[in-house]
Amino acid sequence: xxxxxxxxxxxxxxxxxxxxxxxxxxxxxxxxxxxxxxxxxxxxxxxxxxxxxxxxxxxxxxxxxxxxxxxxxxxxxxxxxxxxxxxxxxxxxxxxxxxxxxxxxxxxxxxxxxxx
Amino acid sequence: xxxxxxxxxxxxxxxxxxxxxxxxxxxxxxxxxxxxxxxxxxxxxxxxxxxxxxxxxxxxxxxxxxxxxxxxxxxxxxxxxxxxxxxxxxxxxxxxxxxxxxxxxxxxxxxxxxxxxxxxxxxxxxxxxxxxxxxxxxxxxxxxxxxxxxxxxxxxxxxxxxxxxxxxxxxxxxxxxxxxxxxxxxxxxxxxxxxxxxxxxxxxxxxxxxxxxxxxxxxxxxxxxxxxxxxxxxxxxxxxxxxxxxxxxxxxxxxxxxxxxxxxxxxxxxxxxxxxxxxxxxxxxxxxxxxxxxxxxxxxxxxxxxxxxxxxxxxxxxxxxxxxxxxxxxxxxxxxxxxxxxxxxxxxxxxxxxxxxxxxxxxxxxxxxxxxxxxxxxxxxxxxxxxxxxxxxxxxxxxxxxxxxxxxxxxxxxxxxxxxxxxxxxxxxxxxxxxxxxxxxxxxxxxxxxxxxxxxxxxxxxxxxxxxxxxxxxxxxxxxxxxxxxxxxxxxxxxxxxxx
Numbered sequence: 001x002x003x004x005x006x007x008x009x010x011x012x013x014x015x016x017x018x019x020x021x022x023x024x025x026x027x028x029x030x031x032x033x034x035x036x037x038x039x040x041x042x043x044x045x046x047x048x049x050x051x052x053x054x055x056x057x058x059x060x061x062x063x064x065x066x067x068x069x070x071x072x073x074x075x076x077x078x079x080x081x082x083x084x085x086x087x088x089x090x091x092x093x094x095x096x097x098x099x100x101x102x103x104x105x106x107x108x109x110x111x112x113x114x115x116x
Numbered sequence: 117x118x119x120x121x122x123x124x125x126x127x128x129x130x131x132x133x134x135x136x137x138x139x140x141x142x143x144x145x146x147x148x149x150x151x152x153x154x155x156x157x158x159x160x161x162x163x164x165x166x167x168x169x170x171x172x173x174x175x176x177x178x179x180x181x182x183x184x185x186x187x188x189x190x191x192x193x194x195x196x197x198x199x200x201x202x203x204x205x206x207x208x209x210x211x212x213x214x215x216x217x218x219x220x221x222x223x224x225x226x227x228x229x230x231x232x233x234x235x236x237x238x239x240x241x242x243x244x245x246x247x248x249x250x251x252x253x254x255x256x257x258x259x260x261x262x263x264x265x266x267x268x269x270x271x272x273x274x275x276x277x278x279x280x281x282x283x284x285x286x287x288x289x290x291x292x293x294x295x296x297x298x299x300x301x302x303x304x305x306x307x308x309x310x311x312x313x314x315x316x317x318x319x320x321x322x323x324x325x326x327x328x329x330x331x332x333x334x335x336x337x338x339x340x341x342x343x344x345x346x347x348x349x350x351x352x353x354x355x356x357x358x359x360x361x362x363x364x365x366x367x368x369x370x371x372x373x374x375x376x377x378x379x380x381x382x383x384x385x386x387x388x389x390x391x392x393x394x395x396x397x398x399x400x401x402x403x404x405x406x407x408x409x410x411x412x413x414x415x416x417x418x419x420x421x422x423x424x425x426x427x428x429x430x431x432x433x434x435x436x437x438x439x440x441x442x443x444x445x446x447x448x449x450x451x452x453x454x455x456x457x458x459x460x461x462x463x464x465x466x467x468x469x470x471x472x473x474x475x476x477x478x479x480x481x482x483x484x485x486x487x488x489x490x491x492x493x494x495x496x497x498x499x500x501x502x503x504x505x506x507x508x509x510x511x512x513x514x515x516x517x518x519x520x521x522x523x524x525x526x527x528x529x530x531x532x533x534x535x536x537x538x539x540x541x542x543x544x545x546x547x548x549x550x551x552x553x554x555x556x557x558x559x560x561x562x563x564x565x566x567x568x569x570x571x572x573x574x575x576x577x578x579x580x581x582x583x584x585x586x587x588x589x590x591x592x593x594x595x596x597x598x599x600x601x602x603x604x605x606x607x608x609x610x611x612x613x614x615x616x
Contacts, residue, residue, distance in 0.1 A: 020284065025276070032283050039290045046298035069297070072246060076290055079253050083283055086260060090272075090279055093264075097272045103280070105273050 005045050012038035025091035025101045032087065036080040043073045118167070121174045121191040123160045124199050124237040127153060132230035139223065147214050150226040154207050157233070161200040168196045169595065172602075173612035175243070183613050184304035188243035190613060193599035194448070198240045198371055201452055202364050204581065205459050206233055212463045212574040213357035216470075221266035221355070228265070232258035232361065239368050243613055245293050245376065246303045252289065252337075252368075256282050259365060262358045263350055274349035281346050285336040292329035299323055305379050306613035309606055313384040324388055327381055331373065331392050338369025338429055340396075341403040348410060351422040356466030359418070360459035363425060367455055370432050374444075374603060378436075382606035390439055397437025397526075401533050404430035408537040412544045417465045417477035420548060421458065424502050427537065428454035434530060435517040445600040446516025449593055453509040453585055457501045460578025464494055467575060468552070473565050479548045481555050484562035487572075492553040494575055499545040501582050504538055509585035514538070516593065 012034050019031030047066030055067035091101070098105030131153040138145045168174060174191040177183060210229060212218070219225040235255025242248050260282075264275045297303055299319050300311040315323060332343070339347040347366070351359045377392050407430055410423035428450070435447030469477035471485050497508070504510035518534060521527045585592060602608070 020280075028280055032280070032287075035284070035287045039287050039294075043290060043294040046294045048298075068303075069294075072294075072297070075246075075250065079250070079286075082257070083253070083286070086257065087279055087283060090260070090264070090276055094272045094276050097267075097269050103273075103276060105269070 001049050001051070002045075005041060005049060009038045009042050009045075012041070023103055025094065025103060028103070029084070029087055029091055033084055036076075036084070040073050040076055040080070043076060044069055118174060119176075120160065120167070121164060121176045121241070122178075122189060124157060124164070124203075125189075125234060125241060127157050127160065128230045128234040128237065132227050132234060135226045135230055136224070143220065146226050147219065150229065151207075151210060151214070153230060154203060154210055157203045158200075158207065161196070161203050164191055165196045165200050167191075168193050169598075173609070175613050183243075184302050184307035187247050188304055188306075188613055189241045190243035190305075190609075191241060192609075192612075193595070193602055194371070194375065195240045197448070197452070197595075197599065198367070199237050201367075201455055202233065202236050202240070205364050205455055206361060208459060208463065208574050208577050208581075209357040209360040211577065212360070212466075212571075213355075215570045215574065216356075216466075218266070218355050218357055224261075225265055228258050228261050229361070232262060234258075236364060236368060240371060243305050244303055245296065245305060245308065248372065248376070249286070249289050249293060253286060255365070255368070256286070259362065262361070263354045265358060266355050268353070270349075270353045274346075274353045278346050278350040281336065281343075285333050288329055288336075289333040292326045292333065295322055295326035295329070299326070304613065305376060306610045308380045309382060309384060310610055310614070312380055312388060313386060315386070315388070317387075320387060324391060327377065327388070327392060328395070330376060331395060334369045334372040334376070335399065336369070337372070338366050338433070339403075339426055340369075340429070340433060341399045341406060344403060344407070344426055344429075347426055348419055348422040351425065351462075352416065352418040356418075356462050359422075359462040363455050363458040363462070366425065366429050367432075367451055370429065370436065370447075370451065373433075374436060378603055379606055379609055383604065384606050384610075393437050393439050395437075396433050400430050400433030400437050401529070403427075403433060404533055404537050408540045411541055414544075414548075415479055417468065417479060417548060417552070418462065420479070420544070421461045421465055421502075424461070424541070425454075425458045427541065428458060428502075431514070431517065431534065434534070435520070438517070438521050438524065438530070440520045440523075441597070441600045441604055443517050443520025444603060445593065445596040446513055446518075446520050448596040448599055449516055449585075449589075450510075450513030452592070453501075453513045453582065456578055456581045456585070457498065457508075457510065460575055460582075461498045461502060463578065464491075464498055464575040467491070467567070467571055468495070470567050470571070471563070471565055472552075473563050479551050481551060481557050482563070483557050483560045486563065486566050488553060490572065492549075494572075494579070495549055495553065497579055498575075499542075499549060501579070503542045503545055505542070507586060509582045509589075512586065512589050512593070 016031040016034035019027040047069035050065040053063050053065040055065050057064050095101050135146055135149050138149050176189040178187045235251050238251035260279050299322050336343040381388050407423050407426035414420035432447050435443045465477050468491055475482045501508035501510050504514040521530045
């Protein structure tokens with residue numbers, strides 16, 4: 001289980017880094033998303049991997065899983081969601097203002113749907 | 117428990133909502149409300165500052181949950197003075213944006229401005245690493261929108277760079293925080309410091325790696341080498357009041373290094389004690405050299421000021437890296453000075469570019485323009501303040517930092533680099549000043565653009581603050597001395613936060 005999670009985090013991060021190093025905004029957005037998935041899994045596993053245990057202590061329970069990483073992941077997911085939305089809108093705006101999806105605006109001008 | 121210590125966070129948050137709703141009335145109401153809020157914030161911050169000077173630590177446990185279970189806010193000399201500095205800077209920036217009608221370029225300037233203050237104040241006051249992450253995100257999201265405020269191709273391009281690099285930084289922050297929590301089982305800064313002091317040796321590596329990851333993130337915020345490339349573009353292309361307010365944003369990074377690393381990896385941390393400081397010192401020196409090259413190569417005044425911000429950051433990093441009480445005290449004084457003067461310089465450069473019509477702030481030969489004597493004198497004063505020459509405040513800050521390094525073995529290196537770069541900065545500021553004000557093209561007709569005195573007032577305001585820093589140098593430096601002692605006394609911080 002731990003090995004599987006570690007491999008997943010590694011694959012997500014390497015894919016994310018690869019995509020971020022591209023010069024176009026769409027791969028960068030995808031890369032950022034992959035990295036934020038990896039972060040979420042990493043944070044989640046920081047409370048140690050425990051299967052089928054409740055995050056609360058009751059009088060009958062003998063074992064429990066740490067609830068704090070779950071709360072942290074929830075916060076991170078919400079913030080990551082907001083940030084993704086923002087960066088997508090910004091990428092679209094830069095596409096319209098710079099005329100192409102190169103991060104430095106250096107690519108060839110593209111025709112954007114309604115424009116001539 | 118005094119509730120006044122949470123007010124610097126509450127006021128801008130509710131203020132932002134109030135300003136948002138006051139949009140239905142008119143812009144004048146929004147402006148009045150926004151300025152009033154800043155004045156209230158200033159008053160609260162003065163009270164907080166007086167309280168901390170008198171009584172030391174104020175620890176606010178949110179919801180009365182005892183530390184380390186709840187979220188803690190810590191108001192001490194350092195955080196109180198930083199929050200106070202923010203509100204002083206915000207007043208000048210907002211004043212200029214209203215005087216020049218920059219807030220009219222978009223609908224929600226004042227709302228975003230208040231939210232930005234909410235994020236910055238929260239980041240200064242929090243005593244919890246994860247809460248710091250949340251406040252970082254708040255201040256970043258507000259800054260993304262502010263940096264893009266108003267339109268322009270260049271602004272969008274550099275804004276995009278700024279957003280992407282900060283999103284990567286946020287992910288790294290979470291990795292660092294996660295790793296710290298995984299090993300130490302807590303997120304409260306004081307409790308983390310306590311746990312690190314009794315850390316099992318086999319876990320040293322993980323905690324050290326997590327600490328350096330966090331250093332990377334704070335270095336990104338502070339624009340430390342090699343992570344500074346986003347700063348010159350983003351700061352010089354955005355609108356002047358936003359750039360002025362952002363003079364405090366890079367200081368948030370420095371503050372976080374002092375607060376988080378200085379506490380967690382402080383004197384009590386055993387083998388990890390101050391292990392991060394060689395990095396801070398080395399990167400600080402490199403940033404200073406490269407920033408100075410940028411200052412010399414700039415072709416526009418705003419770009420030059422952005423690089424000057426970078427050199428001031430580098431000086432602060434060096435002072436933190438020296439790790440003596442005297443240098444840290446000098447760093448705090450220099451932090452007050454450089455924030456105020458950099459903010460003022462951005463605003464002055466914008467005023468100047470108004471006067472020079474189509475030549476804007478390019479460092480080139482132009483025809484004569486109006487108010488040349490006034491703007492030339494202002495430029496002269498700003499230049500000597502930011503280059504660190506007497507009699508203005510930059511000189512005292514640098515003097516304090518350099519006298520703090522005297523006894524170290526590497527003093528020669530710090531002295532050489534700091535003094536050499538200061539000389540280069542003086543030379544390039546002299547060059548730009550003489551090109552803008554002396555070397556005028558008298559063969560063509562002079563420029564006719566006149567601007568009202570109102571627009572000049574914020575530039576005077578920031579200069580006056582620099583004079584106040586000099587006049588009150590003695591009480592302020594004794595305050596920074598006490599603060600530096602407080603920062604090094606990690607035990608006291610832990611005792612103040614932990615109730616048991």
